[in-house]
Amino acid sequence: MGNEGKSFENFLREFEPRRPRALPQAADGPRTRRMAAGIAAAVLCAGAWWATLQSSKGDLLPAGSPFIQGAPLSTLGLTRLALEEPDEFDAALTATSRESLVGFDSSNSALRSLAKE
């Protein structure tokens, strides 16, 4: 290409193509979304596992269970106990009442005096 050609090439280079708008950040891409979904799934699984653990604590009462020892039971635990082990349920209610109601077997108990009357 001769001088004229070179000169025309330089003339063409005086024109600059417009720069297109910026690309979206790669960080906003699907990899990040997948990571977020993974974390969300992990949190959900952990939550579900913890909830199961909590409810199973009071589900059934084997001998020497925390409930018999006076530990409080969840409503779900009590319901299941009432349905599946009525005797245990009665025992549980008695134990609970002993723990929570006012006693009347002490010497100066008002209830004991009333009972005598």
Place this chain on the structure above:
Amino acid sequence: LVGLVCHINERGSHRTGLLTERGLSAEDVGRLYDQHGPALLAYACSFVADGAAAEDIVHGVFTKLLNGRPAARIDIPVAYLYRAVRNEALNARRNGARHTQLEETKPCFVHRNGDREAALALQEALHDLPEEQRAVVIMRIWAGMTLDEVAATTEVSVNTASSRYRYAVEKLRERLEPYQVLRTSIKGE
């Protein structure tokens, strides 16, 4: 639980592997965009007159690449980009791309000294070139590629690329000579 997270991550990296397997990371895509984005925009503008539509085409092609969804196998990334932009531009044109007047659209070229008329004349002249000549001249002048690189990208011999380039420059010169003469005379004053 750990297994589940691992499975999700494994699937994710498998998909993005489309890029990594072919040696194109997000950084590579960004670099290609910086280096070839403007020339590809000029190339898209030679198919669709509307600068905004041309910009959408280029942006879309790169976004697909970033998301790991290239429509075809990528052996030579630059060749892929030109092919993809061409296909998308032809689709846009076929799907009723706006027939706007060139003067009304976003300009694709900007002249260093603000000669808008010459910039529009260049865009029109490029549009009127045969497709294969248009690609060669854009790659050579505005992407700064050597004739060897142009030949490899367009999958032709260096001789063919060279003659296409010569013809293209000659045709452009015929169309743009008045503007060049004007610029030379302004510089001379």
